[in-house]
Amino acid sequence: MSWYGGQSTRVFTRGSGRHLQGSQLEAGASKTTQDILSLDSIRSSLIRQEETIIFALIERAQFLTNDVVYRTESGLLTERTAELPEGAIYRGVEEKGRKLSFMEYMLMGTEILHSSVRRYTSPEEHAFFPDYIPDPIDELAKLQYPDNLLSEENDAASCCLNDALLKRYMDEVIPAVCESGDDEQHGSSVLADVNVLQALSKRIHYGKFVAESKYRSDPEGYQKLVDNNDVDGVMKLLTNAAVEKKVLKRAKMKCATYGREPLLTAVVAAAAAAAAVAAVETMNLAGKSNDLKLQPAVVEGIYRDLIIPLTKEIEVEYLFKRCGRSPPVRTAQIYNLR
Numbered sequence: 001m002s003w004y005g006g007q008s009t010r011v012f013t014r015g016s017g018r019h020l021q022g023s024q025l026e027a028g029a030s031k032t033t034q035d036i037l038s039l040d041s042i043r044s045s046l047i048r049q050e051e052t053i054i055f056a057l058i059e060r061a062q063f064l065t066n067d068v069v070y071r072t073e074s075g076l077l078t079e080r081t082a083e084l085p086e087g088a089i090y091r092g093v094e095e096k097g098r099k100l101s102f103m104e105y106m107l108m109g110t111e112i113l114h115s116s117v118r119r120y121t122s123p124e125e126h127a128f129f130p131d132y133i134p135d136p137i138d139e140l141a142k143l144q145y146p147d148n149l150l151s152e153e154n155d156a157a158s159c160c161l162n163d164a165l166l167k168r169y170m171d172e173v174i175p176a177v178c179e180s181g182d183d184e185q186h187g188s189s190v191l192a193d194v195n196v197l198q199a200l201s202k203r204i205h206y207g208k209f210v211a212e213s214k215y216r217s218d219p220e221g222y223q224k225l226v227d228n229n230d231v232d233g234v235m236k237l238l239t240n241a242a243v244e245k246k247v248l249k250r251a252k253m254k255c256a257t258y259g260r261e262p263l264l265t266a267v268v269a270a271a272a273a274a275a276a277v278a279a280v281e282t283m284n285l286a287g288k289s290n291d292l293k294l295q296p297a298v299v300e301g302i303y304r305d306l307i308i309p310l311t312k313e314i315e316v317e318y319l320f321k322r323c324g325r326s327p328p329v330r331t332a333q334i335y336n337l338r
Helices: 039-061 102-116 153-158 162-177 186-205 207-217 219-227 231-238 241-258 262-269 273-281 296-322 331-335
Strands: none
Touching: 039 162, 039 186, 039 207, 039 241, 039 296, 102 186, 153 296, 162 186, 162 296, 162 331, 186 207, 186 296, 207 219, 207 231, 207 296, 219 231, 219 296, 231 296, 241 296, 296 331
């Protein structure tokens, strides 16, 4: 569901992840909404997103924490610049005197540009500053997406946990991925932050597609649980412990593979499939290895403690709205408050 194509018509080819346009269309190339919302199709997309997330984390890990970029009173921006980037259009109640950190300023500026070229018209993309971004420019044709991917019931399709993600990214991910200190690579650090945040947001909010797919497979079961306000029951029905275990193992494997120098990686890549798994399992994944750019245990922790829990929270919120009820208030769980 790419947002950057030049044409307004998009269809999805089975398994390739590419888009066909105009004369490229062939018989049998299109996919139905049911195809796109199949759990196999969604899992395939989530697996591809793992590379994006891991490579983005590796990029951020090369810099120190650079805590100054996350503080509003850092001195990195002038008094005037710290307010809003050029092009920001505020749509809500005016916030007098709001100040942005250097990271927030660059993230908002990036979203302003991307919004103008249709990024946030895609159902899988969510802005961190939706109240400040402009509409797409008129010169670009409107992109068309398959109908009924997500339910509009009770505004379910608009569920978003980016506020919680942004807070927990700064509080948990940065200290886990980066060594403490300031290397003065503030701009490069924030560019890496933007890439990580956008990748994490897409992955987490894909939970809405998972929830819609599972709802369609058992609408009566989910409706009954929601009508009884059974949050734990919904969460239990959504949870597939075996799949989650595979996700954690695969994330560790990929980090151990991509985070090494090419010669070391080639040894693993050249092995037979079964031998490769065994080889990666012996790479000291649980401990710390000095020849890795990012420790696999850190990536496993990010998936286990942040990505998977927030994905399930967005699934629960979506399903409650999908079933016509207000979602439960779960502030402590979402923001990891203790």
